[in-house]
Amino acid sequence: MECAVEARGLVKVYPGGVRAVDGVSFCIRPGEIYSLLGPNGAGKTTTVKMLATLLKPTEGDAFILGRSVVRERYEVRRLIGVTPQDLTSDDEMTGWENVYIQARLYGYPAGEARERARWALEYMGLLDVAHRKVSTYSGGMRRRLEIAMSIVHKPKVLFLDEPTLGLDVQSRRHLWDLIRRLRGEGVTILLTTHYMEEAEELSDRVAIIDHGRIIAEGAPGELIAKLGGERIHILMPGPSEAEKLAGELASSGWSARAHGSEVVVTVANAAEALAELAPHLRGAREVRIARPNLEEVFLELTGRRLREEEESFDAFRYRVMTRRLRR
């Protein structure tokens, strides 16, 4: 079998006319981690829900290990594990009860279900809190419980919809390790995220999705390499100054574009280019050399940031900085 998961021209139009997914096709090879990276509202969750048989595609079809999500829904459900974006565990029950019920739902008899539940909880590092009510769990524990519930039946294909949403850096790293471990056991994983570090860290291949369409696909390294060169970001006092500077640079032969108050200049070697750029930088608030990454790829393709609405320039810079410190 060539694809563990194959989407063919998936379209979803919600009642009311929102075209959330607009012709998505891809092929996930067995045993790889494949990420859908895109901003909020890009159509990631809708795509995952169609693959998980929770939503019917308006057009197109998808195949999980050769089974159609439209015509063989129950067969598909046996093959997959799903961790939805929103928390789904029952917080009035214990972690153990949540996972145990899940095992029973997949048809394991009581004794075996207990073994499966124990294994899944141990795998996700939750065994010592298993008999506590879920309402007492931390955010990271709840996310891990979600995954424990999704892997208790040893699915061949696992869908993780924004599995680290809202977690702190440490819990996120922990979860990344666990996800990599799952891949090590041969599970095919479809991950969605709007954190570019997450996609970069985990994926064998990434599809960048925007407005319901895949606009680029490949290994993170490949996509970044395609960008070519390095990027210098120049923060100006406002959008009009940025426009002006971009125009000025472009007319003297630079490859420069304005995004809001920022001007992004693409150069072969940033350190060398800076000296030449210096005369133009009067009035600039900040100048920064960006290591080429998926964020830059997205910016290049769409002219927008992945998390435009929720992130200021400073927060972004801080994030880049902490990344560097960690390396």
Add this chain to the structure above:
Amino acid sequence: MAGASLLLAWRELKKWVGRRGVFISSLVTPLLWIALFGKSFNLQALFTPPQGAQLPPGMVEAFRRAIEERIVSLFGTTDYFTFVSTGMLVVFAVFQGMFAGVSVIFDKRLGYLERLMASPVPRSSIYLSKVIATVARVTILDAILLGVALAMGLKISGAGPIDFLVAWVYVVLLAAALAAGYATMSFYAEHQEAVFAASNLINLPLMFSSSALFPVKQMPHWLQVVAKWNPVTHAANLVRHHLIGAPVSDYWLSVAYLATVTAVLLGAGLYLSVRWMENR
């Protein structure tokens, strides 16, 4: 399918018992109801001759007999407490139905339903588990109600174990019918307020236009017509028939009608609920 339904119903019951406050209040409610409803209204007291009235003893006795006969013909018993506590067994089936709906809404909001739907569990089991859990809750509450009513003076004349079992079946039929209706409605409803509003609209009229609390024969004609079509009336009459030997006008007609209403609601609910889950 049966296994999954029972497993999910077990989850509901566990949560019910786990919510100490809710559980205890749902145990206390039936007791309060029969204590207040049943004991505050003493039929016999209405017909005791006033103090100091000078009537020949024979006449008082004849009068008492005549009135008692009239009461029995209306209520099927001389004791209102006996009448109302047996009716209450059925009222609880009506009032618990709404919780099947609330539980569906909660599972939707919690995201738990989504997880269930991503699993290979039959969609029918998800729906049926809500009905089964409600039936189980009603059974537990009715058992307690019955025990307390017996302690408080409910007169059961010659009802054997079979009578209790058969009466329980009729309570189950009614509880299942209401749970099916509420569960189905809740798959399509967005907010739990919709379920509460519907239950306010449905439960009280259903209770008062039936023979559960008051005899139908003393109702105005139009209400009698409503009561005749009200499945609660049939359930109440059948339960009373078995527990206190009250006469029913047409036993098998009542059984057939009650069973039909339940089958239709359960079946339509199954179809609509599964349709909601599969066509999104």
